[in-house]
Amino acid sequence: MSQTTTSQPVEKETSRIARLLQSRIAPIIVVILPIILALFLIGGSNSFGVWLGATATGLSLALVGVGVYITFRILDFPDLTIDGTYPLGASFAAIMIINGYSPWLTLPVAFLMGGVFGGVTAVIATKFKIHSLLASIIVATGLVSINLRLMGRSNIPLLNEGTIFSPFAPGFRDFIIARFGEDAARYATNWLTIIMVGVIVILCKLVFDWFTQTEIGMAMRATGDNGKMIKALGRNPDYFLILGVAISNAMVALSGAIVAQFQGFADVNMGLGLIIAGLAAVIVGETIVRPTSVRRATLSAIVGMIMYRIAIAAALSLRFTLPGGQTFRVEATDVKLATALLVLIVLWLTNVRKKRRTS
């Protein structure tokens, strides 16, 4: 009797740590706390500008988050094609713009081409019975050559070309100066991006939300949820997988076309490791907005991508003074490693949680 009473507190102590690790709070601590901390740490005279820039970048990339959400969460079809379809969208935007086409036209073209190559991946996976990861690596690798062929070189600058933003830029700048004063002028570009891209992203989100509630969209969701069931109900699951992966990559390519015009260049390597950024957005988003429905899930992917970009901007502005008097700062090149670690930790935590639930 006495033995149990003495051993109990020790047991409780260890289980409390374990419970903390396994709880829903864990990812919040790992993900959200650093972001909030980082927000306070953004220093310098231009902290608001850093914020705004990160939000604009995050919105431009938001459809990547939605695309990853579609393949990883809805379809249960891990897809890396986006590493290739994202620069594909950028390539189309760049090459069309320097050849005098309307910048607006590049958006539907990128959307369509992204969809085609996403479809190719899904066809390879379903018809040739090749694992989705491998099929998508094959297509993404092939796309490197296609992108280089399209652009003719590895990088096309668009700084002096017309973009979807350029016709509105001068007027918007004047409006900002008239309304908020000369000081606010430096924020004009980012505000314009946030408004214009925000409208595009919200529009895509709403259309996709609507689509998932239609008969076809419902069957697509059921395919990812339970392929055995959709087959038993007399539907060919391959058809819905191909459709879904195509939609996902179409959105990613659209994002590529937007980002190329926002940052002022297209580069063949811009998609490298994008999948991890997309996953990070989905994971970060899910801790902020619980994805209880498709509508909330797409919102969470968008919010997640913005938060993720803000966290990166914050990390990049960090300065540590080392004991020797040197300063250490996070370089842009460190971001991929940090993101990879973040995704790893959160995936591990979710596994720990799952194990607890099933045992």
Add this chain to the structure above:
Amino acid sequence: MLRLEDLHQTFNAGQINEVTALRGIDLHLSAEEFVTIIGSNGAGKSTLFNAIAGEFSPTNGRILIDDIDVTTWPEYKRAALIGRVFQNPYHGTAAQMTIAENMSLAMLRRQRLGLRRGVSRLRREKLGDLLAPIGLGLEDRLNDKVDLLSGGQRQAMTLLMASLSSPKLLLLDEHTAALDPATAVRILEITQSVVEEQRLTTLMITHNMQQALNFGTRTLMLHKGKIVLDLTQEERRGLTVQGLIDKFSEVKQEALMDDELLLSNE
């Protein structure tokens, strides 16, 4: 309604782990027959169902549903004619979707899908009428995710979904085996009423001999990939479980003798 002609199925042919699961199944089912199937583990019951449903194409033989040869049809195409309930309650429904969405998908069986609303108002109204008679209160939880339901509730839903839009054939693969006894009884009652109301041609695998005798109009026994016993309604009447077991041992003995004969001849 269903005709199987000399159905053979061999897995891993020519390899060291070669398994012959079906050795010449001949079966003819008339419309509205309700057949229960028994047999020990490895007798080929599930393989038979998988062959009918089209998870693989048989090594030899033909499968006809309503006089249409479906032997080479892929599974999803055949599923337009066949309703199926699996042993595992998780296999028949999409967990992350709502009851209404799952049921609507089943209502859309054999129809062309479009961009109309998936859970239309018309379908939602119909759903209530469909779910109310089974008495599990599902009609009040249309917007709940299936995830939240118990195994029995999910199995009841799968049964309804499989029988909607009257399939030519209903396959029940030990669909109560994973449930607790009370729920299993309830699901069997629902099964009985659904099959009778819609006059479905049904095949039901069961491990419970009493069930096999109580339900349906005909009982088959499978052993080592063959139909070794085919009892009509008249032959089943008055037969007890013990009687059935005796018949089974008899058949088993014969099969054993056959094997010994074969071996001694070699």
